[in-house]
Amino acid sequence: MSMLSFLLGEKKKTASVAKERLQIILARERVGGNGGGPDYLPALQKELMAVISKYVDIDVNDIKVHLERQENLEVLEVKIELPDAAR
Amino acid sequence: MSMLSFLLGEKKKTASVAKERLQIILARERVGGNGGGPDYLPALQKELMAVISKYVDIDVNDIKVHLERQENLEVLEVKIELPDAAR
Numbered sequence: 001m002s003m004l005s006f007l008l009g010e011k012k013k014t015a016s017v018a019k020e021r022l023q024i025i026l027a028r029e030r031v032g033g034n035g036g037g038p039d040y041l042p043a044l045q046k047e048l049m050a051v052i053s054k055y056v057d058i059d060v061n062d063i064k065v066h067l068e069r070q071e072n073l074e075v076l077e078v079k080i081e082l083p084d085a086a087r
Numbered sequence: 088m089s090m091l092s093f094l095l096g097e098k099k100k101t102a103s104v105a106k107e108r109l110q111i112i113l114a115r116e117r118v119g120g121n122g123g124g125p126d127y128l129p130a131l132q133k134e135l136m137a138v139i140s141k142y143v144d145i146d147v148n149d150i151k152v153h154l155e156r157q158e159n160l161e162v163l164e165v166k167i168e169l170p171d172a173a174r
Contacts (some may be wrong), residue, residue: 004155004162006093007114025112027094040142047141051134064173068091072104073098075091 020082022056029055030072041067041076047079056082104143107169109143111135117159128154136165143169 007023026041026048032086052058061080067074094110112127113135130150139145149168154161 001093002155003093003112003114003164004157004160006088007162008157008160011116019116020118021114021116023112023114023116025090025110025114027090027110027112028110029098029110031105031107044139047138048132050139052131055131056136068089068131069108069154070091070095073091075094075106077090 020080022033022052022080024052024078026076028074030035030074039074041074045076045078052080057081078085097119109139109163109167109169110148111139111164115161117161126161128161132163133163140150144169146170 008014024045026044049058049063058080062083064077064079066077066079068077069075092139111132115128115132136145136150149170151164151166153164153166155164156162
């Protein structure tokens with residue numbers, strides 16, 4: 001299953017109101033268990049949001065951030081509902 | 088199924104050599120079919136790569152970019168294999 005079909009499936013489950021949404025997923029696969037280098041995802045996420053806000057108006061209340069870790073995989077999900085004006 | 092379990096499944100299928108990997112996925116759900124505002128994903132992707140290269144050394148040969156569009160969903164996937172020194 002491709003990433004697109006996975007996200008399409010997710011969309012169908014959740015999308016109630018037709019809104020413009022942007023989702024950013026950062027997945028880091030470390031080598032050597034949970035250690036392995038600095039944890040830069042949180043800092044990286046902040047910088048990415050700054051870049052994104054150049055392209056679309058972001059209201060901090062419309063941002064959902066979710067961080068999950070399992071085995072040597074760390075996934076940071078940022079979901080942004082965009083104001084209608086962005087269309 | 089959460090994003091993490093989806094990516095873990097993908098990892099098991101593809102991961103041959105234990106390498107540090109970073110995956111960035113940008114998914115944009117537009118309103119009103121394929122139109123709806125400027126197409127900023129490609130430009131956004133370039134800027135995101137510039138930010139990421141502040142955190143990890145990126146060799147352009149180790150980057151795979153994949154863009155897919157279906158219905159009103161546009162998914163940009165960037166997969167980066169990181170040099171061992173990043174660990």
